[in-house]
Amino acid sequence: MPDWLAAALITLLKSTVVIVALLTGFAYMTLVERVLLGRFQLRYGPNRVGPFALLQPLADAIKSIFKEDINVTLADKLVYTMAPIISVTFALVAFGGIPAGPAHSLFGENPWVYNLDAGLLVLLAMTSMGVYGIFLGGWASGSKYPMLGGLRSSAQMISYELSMGMSLLGVLMLVGSTNFQDIVYWQAHNGWLLLFQGLAFVIFFISAFAETNRAPFDLPEAEQELVAGFLTEYSAIKWALYQMAEYISMFTASAMMVTLFFGGWKGPQLLNAIIPGVSEWPIIWLIVKMAFFVFLFIWVKASILRIRYDQLMRLGWKLLLPLALFNTMLVAFYLAFVGGVQKVPGLYEYHKTGWGLWPLGLLSLLCLLAWLALGDRSRGLFNKAHPVRGEQASVARAGGD
């Protein structure tokens, strides 16, 4: 067998494994979410199908597949069918670029499906493609609520992509590479980027919630306001595909936060004293860290109410985007005039220049604290209740937001 064929087959095998893992993960994620939401609300959640409801995802899958797949008369059939597939495809593709361990660590193979030098940019591009699934789905349904929902959703996702991408510029400037492996090794030597980019992380974190359509920014499928937004006319397996895409993009967002700010697949070095090399084990650390963020997603969903659409847009454009820009300027200024680290070419070694990185971390933390402390007082700057026809204005103000 020629080498290129072997490589292609192995890549194919790896992508199959990743897809199967993601789909199983999605299935059990729905179960975990329902159980956790239940417990948050002092209920049990699902506990009927099999021991600990472990067969519930299977039952859900069977139900979704055999449910009537309603075809809307006015729908554009091709696009209507393609839209959920587009959504789920790009959600799956995006995850393939996340490294789960050091090179050649998975039975001699690399624990990633593809590793590009433009890794981060490609990932951002792929996650952005998800908006096509939503928008096309809303448009192709040939009905008004999905259309409105699709428009709102695409506006939301495009808006938050800006602050999401901008918040990562600081990271890119510090690391000097968009390759995920470089970012992970940089953190292994210099400390988690969370320490130096606290402000950026919080912006990214908030944007990730909006980007993955999770509460409190789950307006795309706002049940109460828009029936179900772009999902209104979808049923059965197509609907399930959208759900799949949503949960997988949640995984991807978690994996991104882990890789960019929490040291990626590297485990704690302390444990190496007990089991040598444990911090280099592939996959396990990535999953452990991702599980934390996935739990956070569910916890936030159980706690925080959906915000109004105009508030959402103001938050994105008038607060997060300027803050992300400010963070970019801060890092650029710091790296140009104060200090940083310099990579030794060809090696994963770094030497300090100027004052090093810690003052930047402190600055970032101070900015974050100032933002949190001034949060209430500065709200008028970006979230003004506009006076609407006399009395309503006072109502709007009294309602508070």
Add this chain to the structure above:
Amino acid sequence: MGVLEIAKGMGVTLGKLFQKPVTVSYPEQRATLQPRFRGRHVLTRHPGTGLEKCIGCSLCAAACPAYAIYVEAGENDPHNPHSPGERYAKVYEINMLRCIFCGLCEEACPTGAVVLGNEFEMADYRYPDFVYGKEDMLVGVEGSRPQRREAAAKGESVRLGFRVEGGPRPELEGVTYPQ
């Protein structure tokens, strides 16, 4: 809503995560009802003599807003009476699908014969099975039709899925529910 409030709210929800759920796992655990819960009717008897209280006057059927009750009166045999009056209910049927469990029949009854009990587990498959006769409602019959049918098929005794806080009302003479 400031950051502190968000943190406070998240703290509250996290605290709930570690509390015991308040859910009553109904079919396995018994649901708790109040004594005045209005469920399936009971036809009571006089405690001393054991005679049926119902005298077949049809006032309950007249009072019923859903026309769910059908009464056919018969003359009592003086030597072997069913009820202390001249007449008794030869046929007494309530259609549980029509019944709205308002309790007007109980209020209309001059002898306190028909009383709304606490049983509510009456789900069944066929329309005719929802018409309950005297043999389904007289005091001492425990459980609804489907419950008794199932219990007979399994050879077990009827298990009621609820308990009544403080026991049944005094009007329900001779009825016992799990406490």
